[in-house]
Amino acid sequence: MSQKLETKAIRTQMERSKFLEHSTPLYLTSSFIFEDAEDMRASFSEEKERNIYSRFTNPNTSEFVQKVADMEGAEDGVSFATGMGAIYGTFAALLNSGDHIVSARSIFGSTHTLFTKYFPKWNIETSYFKVEEPETIASLIKPNTKILYAETPTNPGVDILDLEYLGKIAKKHNLILIIDNCFATPYLQQPVQYGADLVIHSATKLIDGQGRVLGGVTVGNADLIREIYLFARNTGSALSPFNAWILSKSMETLPVRVDRHCESALKIATLLEKHPKINWVKYPFLKSHPQYELAKKQMSQGGNIIAFEIKGGIEAGRSFLNSIKMLSLSSNLGDSRSIVTHPASTTHSKLSEPDRLEVGITDGMIRLSVGLEHFEDINDDLNQALDTL
Structure with missing residues (x-):
């Protein structure tokens, strides 16, 4: 069967x-x-x-x-x-x-x-x-x-x-x-x-x-x-x-967890696109994603990772992290707890700017791993941090 x-x-x-x-x-x-x-x-x-x-x-x-x-x-x-x-x-x-x-x-x-x-x-x-x-x-x-x-x-x-x-x-x-x-x-x-x-x-x-x-x-x-x-x-x-x-x-709870991750991530990505202090948002199941149709073809949902670029470069990225109150600052991802990372000043800081740009890492790029908290609480913390910039 x-x-x-x-x-x-x-x-x-x-x-x-x-x-x-x-x-x-x-x-x-x-x-x-x-x-x-x-x-x-x-x-x-x-x-x-x-x-x-x-x-x-x-x-x-x-x-x-x-x-x-x-x-x-x-x-x-x-x-x-x-x-x-x-x-x-x-x-x-x-x-x-x-x-x-x-x-x-x-x-x-x-x-x-x-x-x-x-x-x-x-x-x-x-x-x-x-x-x-x-x-x-x-x-x-x-x-x-x-x-x-x-x-x-x-x-x-x-x-x-x-x-x-x-x-x-x-x-x-x-x-x-x-x-x-x-x-x-x-x-x-x-x-x-x-x-x-x-x-x-x-x-x-x-x-x-x-x-x-x-x-x-x-x-x-x-x-x-x-x-x-x-x-x-x-x-x-x-x-x-x-x-x-x-x-x-x-593994026994993977489907139900990932369903929640994806549901929240799509809602948050949609809201982030409208924020005046963000230049762009990339999430596979956003229609604005360059490979949206391809993502829909080979993935059943968009996953829990969102990339977005805040205005103001590296200093704005650091300031954003310092203003986060609830979300975790970590290099990990896929956790039940939402995590934000600023690759240009942390995980990829040893790369030259041209090397970073070659793989799409701009100075103001933030990687968000959406967790299992209520999406409104995740969004509220992101917004209050963005409002300080």
Whole structure:
């Protein structure tokens, strides 16, 4: 019987123990025991599929991964201690010295650092395309190009890339298409439907949704996941059973939480557009968004992130943050608590102004992660801070 996403998030469960618990228990153990020598031999030779050591697999991590894979429509998956662990582990498992990556330029800062500072040490190069110029991708592909990579929506500018277009290019050139789906979650968007081979999530964000634990997960093609799993198993970026248990429980409420996030975000974005001290607002489901029709095509709702530019540049941005009373000042996102960030003076302050502008980060840009508070209270705090400028 085919189940809806909301049901899969709740009813996917590992095999129950002899106690027949309704809610999956915590398996806080570093290792698992064997019935006899033959059981141990067969397990280590992988003739038998079972838990051996929690760095390899654990019932809690397996359940969490299965829930994400089911919601994404993926064949298999592997978990990591953090979202960046998932990104690094995925690329490092699949790339060899001399390989080449084609990536959207608007990506998470730490991913950019991997591509430009660390991977070149191993003779792995990256070529970037602008999110507004996807037609240039083909010209960047070389004989040694192995991976096509993008985030959509992007961080922090919430630009939208055409997943179907990326899928067709990847297939035509025999590339591995990897999509960071963190902002949309498996509930709002399933890149596998459009040809993605692998989908990565920082589970720290909306999947957890309450700012409690770190975690990452990659799901997708089973053969590729096998290579990533072996790399993760041998390099040690293991998700803890406790964090996996938290994240698996969080998946059960992901749809209802994200519905509320999206409902409030659209209302707030609509109101912000009318404020005289704001130059522009970008939210995927606003009709003014440059890729509005594309967002409506591949996302069921617009997500919880709003980008907007206040008048007055960096100093106005700092003043705005100092005037916030209720919302949190943090670099995180996807929390039950609303968060505001001024990228130009904080998370992206080490970039030159031209580099910031290249990825859409203007001096007055604010990234708002809309939480679960009543939208009128969120809006009131934003307005009182804007009124001080």
